[in-house]
Amino acid sequence: MLRKQVANHWLMGISYQHDFLDLARNEYKWGNIFQFGSVFGLVANLEYAEREKAEVSYELGVQFSF
Numbered sequence: 001m002l003r004k005q006v007a008n009h010w011l012m013g014i015s016y017q018h019d020f021l022d023l024a025r026n027e028y029k030w031g032n033i034f035q036f037g038s039v040f041g042l043v044a045n046l047e048y049a050e051r052e053k054a055e056v057s058y059e060l061g062v063q064f065s066f
Helices: none
Strands: 002-007 010-019 025-036 040-050 054-064
Touching: none
Parallel strands: none
Antiparallel strands: 002 010, 010 025, 025 040, 040 054
């Protein structure tokens, strides 16, 4: 995964993965973490994969760091 600190409180990452199983699968993932202060953060990720059909998933969440 490639990660880059885009702004003071914004971390962005992208990744690519290829699975070599019986049926090959290519996966592209784009992730964001928005940090509010030193403890609280908002996580937003998007994933696109191709196997026989296109697969799309997303993730929204809250992050706490101690």
